[in-house]
Amino acid sequence: MKSKILSELARMVNAIFSQVAEVITARRQRKGDNPIYREIEAERIHSNYIRIIPATVVLLIVEICGMLWAIWTNVKFDYGKGFLCSCIIFTFVSVCVIIAIEIDLRKSFISNKKKKSVYIAYWIIYMVEALSFSVMEYLDRGAINNYITFIIVFTLLPVIEPIPKLCVFAVSMAIEVYLILYTTGSIKTVIVCIALALAGVLFSQIRFFYYMSNALANKKLEFSANGDPLTGFMNRRGFEHRVNAMRGFCDANGYDVCFIMMDIDNFKRFNDVYGHVKGDICIKAVADCIKEHFSRPTDLCVRYGGEEFLVVTAQRNVPALLEHLTKLLKNINQMKIEDVKDSVSVSVGVYSVLNSKKKSTQYFIEKADEQLYKAKNSDKNCVAYKNEIYR
Numbered sequence: 001m002k003s004k005i006l007s008e009l010a011r012m013v014n015a016i017f018s019q020v021a022e023v024i025t026a027r028r029q030r031k032g033d034n035p036i037y038r039e040i041e042a043e044r045i046h047s048n049y050i051r052i053i054p055a056t057v058v059l060l061i062v063e064i065c066g067m068l069w070a071i072w073t074n075v076k077f078d079y080g081k082g083f084l085c086s087c088i089i090f091t092f093v094s095v096c097v098i099i100a101i102e103i104d105l106r107k108s109f110i111s112n113k114k115k116k117s118v119y120i121a122y123w124i125i126y127m128v129e130a131l132s133f134s135v136m137e138y139l140d141r142g143a144i145n146n147y148i149t150f151i152i153v154f155t156l157l158p159v160i161e162p163i164p165k166l167c168v169f170a171v172s173m174a175i176e177v178y179l180i181l182y183t184t185g186s187i188k189t190v191i192v193c194i195a196l197a198l199a200g201v202l203f204s205q206i207r208f209f210y211y212m213s214n215a216l217a218n219k220k221l222e223f224s225a226n227g228d229p230l231t232g233f234m235n236r237r238g239f240e241h242r243v244n245a246m247r248g249f250c251d252a253n254g255y256d257v258c259f260i261m262m263d264i265d266n267f268k269r270f271n272d273v274y275g276h277v278k279g280d281i282c283i284k285a286v287a288d289c290i291k292e293h294f295s296r297p298t299d300l301c302v303r304y305g306g307e308e309f310l311v312v313t314a315q316r317n318v319p320a321l322l323e324h325l326t327k328l329l330k331n332i333n334q335m336k337i338e339d340v341k342d343s344v345s346v347s348v349g350v351y352s353v354l355n356s357k358k359k360s361t362q363y364f365i366e367k368a369d370e371q372l373y374k375a376k377n378s379d380k381n382c383v384a385y386k387n388e389i390y391r
Contacts, residue, residue: 173197231287255314259368345381
């Protein structure tokens with residue numbers, strides 16, 4: 001019986017460590033090499049972004065109830081004005097942030113950079129407000145209620161990365177411990193503060209890795225259905241799920257939606273000469289080049305067919321996009337594939353539209369395809385846009 005329990009515990013511990021190792025391995029590739037992790041990061045950022053709304057409501061209720069309770073019980077505050085000013089400032093900032101987020105969420109797409117900036121700024125403001133409340137509360141009544149609230153909120157609400165969260169807990173604990181030793185010197189209270197911070201660190205790290213491990217497992221299943229394993233791009237099914245959100249973002253923000261069809265030139269001959277293994281290496285190399293040039297959150301890269309790619313991108317300056325595409329052609333020409341003497345080239349067809357509501361996605365793809373055939377019929381290795389050829 002004991003051996004069974006020990007073996008089960010060992011299995012659970014091994015499973016936990018393997019999940020943590022998988023998350024750490026994926027995080028090392030988070031700068032775009034791992035498309036699955038990149039999507040998980042985007043979802044985590046969005047999750048933190050929208051969590052600000054319920055978090056703010058809860059925090060405001062707690063703070064307001066605390067103030068009302070103090071007034072009702074006739075608690076005399078030496079730092080009453082400080083409490084009140086801090087509460088008013090935080091309430092004003094929080095309401096402004098909530099309104100801004102609500103406006104953003106009505107749009108079909110908000111950049112991850114903006115979301116991340118907003119939620120980091122918000123939690124910094126909350127940290128400053130919470131710690132100032134905590135300092136005033138301890139100086140006034142010798143209580144650590146607000147410090148406890150701060151630890152609980154930061155442990156449970158945002159799914160923030162381990163190192164930044166560790167820094168937050170360390171700063172909050174250091175300030176509280178210094179304050180206690182400076183005023184009362186109560187060792188018991190110091191021990192409670194340190195224990196709370198350590199518990200917060202432990203549970204928040206467990207929560208982070210549990211969240212990321214589950215997200216990785218779910219995303220792998222989703223990617224197996226919607227992603228292309230060779231290139232890391234979306235397949236046509238995944239593209240159909242996302243293109244409408246992309247079009248909505250462009251229409252709402254005044255961007256041109258640009259549909260870019262790309263096809264590797266003479267690929268059948270390449271396969272006949274060098275074989276299908278080298279053909280796959282060639283497709284992967286071209287996809288990597290495309291990924292380097294179209295890596296923004298507003299770029300959708302799709303493996304549309306065997307050697308055919310589709311990129312949908314938001315643009316304000318189409319001429320600059322055409323110049324960007326000619327640089328892409330140059331980079332693809334300069335690629336080196338082992339044991340392959342011939343250079344690789346692609347032909348590109350571009351179609352852009354300012355307001356995409358009137359036509360279907362299929363219509364735009366067909367228009368881009370028409371331009372692709374123009375490029376193919378113009379000695380290939382070029383970009384066709386509005387029947388003009390760019391090299």
